[in-house]
Amino acid sequence: MIAKSMESYVTGSSAIRAMFEEGAKLAKIYGAENVYDFSLGNPNLNPPEEIKQAILDVLNEEEPTFVHGYMNNAGYEDVRAKIAEHLNKKFSATLKADNILMTVGAAGGLNVIFKTLLDPGDEVIVFAPYFGEYRSYIANYSGKLVTIPPNTETFQPNLETLKGSITQKTKAVLINSPNNPTGVVYSEATLKELAAILTEKEKEFGIDIYLVADEPYRELVYDGAEVPYVPHYFKNTIIGYSYSKSLSLPGDRIGYLVVPEEVADFENLMVAASTANRIMGFVNAPSLMQRMVARCLDCSVDIEIYNRNREALYNGLTDFGYECIKPEGSFYLFVKAPIEDDVAFCRVAKDYRILIVPGSAFGCPGYVRIVYCVAYDTIIHALPQFKKLIEDIKNK
Amino acid sequence: MIAKSMESYVTGSSAIRAMFEEGAKLAKIYGAENVYDFSLGNPNLNPPEEIKQAILDVLNEEEPTFVHGYMNNAGYEDVRAKIAEHLNKKFSATLKADNILMTVGAAGGLNVIFKTLLDPGDEVIVFAPYFGEYRSYIANYSGKLVTIPPNTETFQPNLETLKGSITQKTKAVLINSPNNPTGVVYSEATLKELAAILTEKEKEFGIDIYLVADEPYRELVYDGAEVPYVPHYFKNTIIGYSYSKSLSLPGDRIGYLVVPEEVADFENLMVAASTANRIMGFVNAPSLMQRMVARCLDCSVDIEIYNRNREALYNGLTDFGYECIKPEGSFYLFVKAPIEDDVAFCRVAKDYRILIVPGSAFGCPGYVRIVYCVAYDTIIHALPQFKKLIEDIKNK
Known part of the structure; x- marks a missing residue:
């Protein structure tokens, strides 16, 4: 049974x-x-056409046991360095290879991070409407999902209610912008206010609260909209990213986590996350796809x-x-x-x-x-x- | 923290x-x-050279949104059907697509099956020496690892001790043949005796015991040795397989689970396993690699x-x-x-x-x-x- x-x-x-x-x-x-x-x-x-060409180039130019072999559970060092550099240019960040962990899509990344962070009973706050799979990603580690009801005027997160929902047991707040299912991009004003609340509550309870930003739709924005880089607003931010949508390859399962050095307990967190990637059975993000994306960082x-x-x-x-x-x-x-x-x-x-x-x-x-x-x-x-x-x- | x-x-x-x-x-x-x-x-x-060619052929011949898209969480129907057919020929089995679940390597498959089966405190028996990662794969779902000490004469599993170690809480026995770390292939005699013990104990306790056979080394045998097909000996057998070793692509993370129809609670188990594949963040086994292995079933x-x-x-x-x-x-x-x-x-x-x-x-x-x-x-x-x-x- x-x-x-x-x-x-x-x-x-x-x-x-x-x-x-x-x-x-x-x-x-x-x-x-x-x-x-x-x-x-x-x-x-x-x-994009470049994807196929990049796969061919990897297969023709790189050493097969390297392309198809095991590497560090966090991913290839050079791939992670290139992604860090790409993000630094795009967002004026200061990331290094050590801040990137290659994952089996964003779903894999979120599971890795919740396995890394959650003790049974720890609370994770989400804002309705939210991607339904989050329920499982949190329940997998016996975390407790705390739902903030929607603001149906703007579908920006309801921050007034958030304030009263943070407790001693709050371990993480999970946001998703551009949002599934609303398509709304959380504004800079929202992020500033969110950061202020989290900082205040961290002090009040003497805890660290991780802001997990699930961003598989980051590249899909219209009318010149910009998706703010969340770590600029809140120190304890971890980003989950996936190439599923920006490169149209959801089946190939390739994404990454960004954990800036300022994040609380950074060193232990990265070791634990990379270990989680291994023991949960991902072991590492698909190797050929890692090599491919490093050649397609500007594609969409x-x-x-x-x-x-x-x-x-x-x-x-x-x-x-x-x-x-x-x-x-x-x-x-x-x-x-x-x-x-x-x-x-x-x-x-x-x-x-x-x-x-x-x-x-x-x-x-x-x-x-x-x-x-x-x-x-x-x-x-x-x-x-x-x-x-x-x-x-x-x-x- | x-x-x-x-x-x-x-x-x-x-x-x-x-x-x-x-x-x-x-x-x-x-x-x-x-x-x-x-x-x-x-x-x-x-x-093998065929791998590269097969990847090129998939990219040149198949529809890109199909090759790189989402499919059933269990994997592409046609890939699963071909693998079933391949196993039927090889082992005189009667598998169909529905008995195969594509996974992120064998590590992914074992995690999926333990997530599917284990309630906290359920016992999983392993025979020393065993692949150390099993500890985590079982602990991930709050299972209890029960270790049977080694038989250092033959390194066949110590079945005498097994008999006394099965309890009401035994949910699974996990074997690995050809074995990591000994290289020993569990013999037909071993499997027959193991099956007899499990059948007897299932009756005694009125429980189902799943025999999980981790077989990433199945194709790596020497001196004409043959690896017995475990479901021929015990009804409740689930096989975990990976192409990591037979095709030398451990980094690409591609494998499968075999769950024959005779397995206890088969239908619920397959739905639960395919759901587990999704909610644990694997979502599905890497799609391009699924398409590739379907073209390379006889390669090694x-x-x-x-x-x-x-x-x-x-x-x-x-x-x-x-x-x-x-x-x-x-x-x-x-x-x-x-x-x-x-x-x-x-x-x-x-x-x-x-x-x-x-x-x-x-x-x-x-x-x-x-x-x-x-x-x-x-x-x-x-x-x-x-x-x-x-x-x-x-x-x-």
Whole structure:
């Protein structure tokens, strides 16, 4: 028999499977091109051409036992040094190889950092809406998830409530900007205020609070928006990054953690994190992918394609009367459900062959997440269906 | 501050670092070519030529968003089907895609399976000597490691002691054949007796006991030795496999779990394991590597090179008076330390510029592990030093 801790996942998983199966059934009945799947954050853009060339170059130019072999559990020294240098240029930082730990994507990185930091019962604060997987990443180490309710005006984190939620047991605050599911970029003002609160509470309780910034969407921003470099605002910041979205290779599992030297208990933390990477079974981030990204630090998918999707979907939906913040980043719209029950709304949407995810999955009922890392045509063809959907609801 | 559970790792890690630093110091003084490093199981053979070609073919022939995208957390359906078919041919099994779960190497696979199975306090039995990382893989899920002392005559598992060590809380027995560190292949007779004991104890306690077979060295066998297919002997067998050694790509992190349909609680177990793969942050095994191995199922490094190393090292050492079982598999020799204290012996060996690992690290004091996945010349040049070492000890 499986572990008790996994039983609820099995139950939940069958609900997800049921949803997929219904989607597959719809595709069978109406044809796949007539089912509008906005449910999965799986990038639809090809990786930049440079990626393939860089892999070929690594295979042709570098020593095979080096390219495919074990290295330091933290990653190749030269790759980490290059990433540090790249970040220094981009953010006027002063990182070295020792501040970078290569990880199996951002999901791997977050698990490594929570394994490194959390004792059972330690509290980790997240701001709703938040990526639902965070629940597991924290529960894996018997941490306690503390949720701050959303500020649905701006979807900036609700800092007033944060103040009263920090306790002696607060070990970390986890933020995600540009945000999944809202697309909102946390502003400089937000980060300054957040830092002030954390600093004050660190003093009040005599503790260190780590600010973990999950930034897989950092490169996906529009209208000239800038994502502030969080360590400039708060000393105890750890960044989790992934190339999944900026290079469109989520399956290859490559990312890194940034731990600046100013972070509390820095030296022990880096040894522990690198050990965690090993003993959790990652051992090291995929080696060929490490070698590849070191050659592609300035590459990115063509954001303009996502931007066109964003404009089409946002303008279309708001024209029809849907309510939604215009997102500055990532590839999600977070739309107010036109009926109160977001789960019910997603069920109704399915009758219009539209697949979307309820906000409840992100700790924010009453809203739905619509991804736009899909073909432009999917959006164009789906818009009349979205229109019909809201009209039918209003005419009921 | 880091988690309490990670503190001992930080302490231990500084001991390992000290060892590496001493090795580096020796290399500086005597030249790297005059330091004989037999401490790391990092294959020295290039991956087979087909690997590079297969990667190029995948990149040239398959759709980029497919190759680099997310797929089912268990892995690509077609890759799993091909691996199942490959195993069916090789072992007269009846596996399907659903019995295979692609993992981030064997280390990832073992962590996934223990996350899936273990409730806090559940016991996992291992036979000394055993790969030291197992301690962490079990502790990660608050499992209790139960160690069976070695049978130093044959280094087959000590089944008499096993019988008395199984309790109501036994959840799994973890075996590793061909074995790290001994190179011993567990015989058919061993597996039959082991299966009989497990079956008897399952009945006695009214429990399911999972036999987890860690088989990263399955393809590395010599003198025509065969590694029995464990599910033929015991119904509740789960196999962990990795291409790290057979294809010489440990850094790329690609392997799989085999869970035959007869395994207790099969359906829940597969859903839970695939969920565990996701929530632990692996998400899925590296996608390009999955696509590659499906094209290289019959490939292997040239075992004859390891065999030549094995013969040279084994014959040399035993000629000098070292005591050692002749290993049938993997790329390790497990040699009796000529002085009682294996840790002290490793320290002395360092004075002869020989780096080896004490058996204590494998739960088997009094022995040392010597790897032979090194250059043949390293062995040839080191042999006179090994000779001097044992002579000096005997003449003391």
